[in-house]
Amino acid sequence: MIKALTPTRGAHLRPEIERLVADFGRRDVLWAALRAVVRREPARMEASDLSSHLRRDIGLPPVAVPRDWRLMR
Numbered sequence: 130m131i132k133a134l135t136p137t138r139g140a141h142l143r144p145e146i147e148r149l150v151a152d153f154g155r156r157d158v159l160w161a162a163l164r165a166v167v168r169r170e171p172a173r174m175e176a177s178d179l180s181s182h183l184r185r186d187i188g189l190p191p192v193a194v195p196r197d198w199r200l201m202r
Contacts, residue, residue: 149158176184181191 146158153161176189177192179187179189184191
């Protein structure tokens with residue numbers, strides 16, 4: 130009886146997916162889903178790449194040699 134009352138897996142997504150397909154078409158929804166699955170994570174920034182000012186804000190010691198601001202573009 131409990132199995133009869135529990136919705137099938139993904140049942141709550143079907144109306145949303147059907148709405149997206151109706152609004153944008155099957156191909157666009159499929160490509161968006163594939164891009165979301167294959168998307169790379171953004172590159173992480175190392176603490177050594179931060180300026181002395183930002184390092185001080187998060188409680189790290191400043192860098193030993195101040196950097197040239199023109200190289201930070």
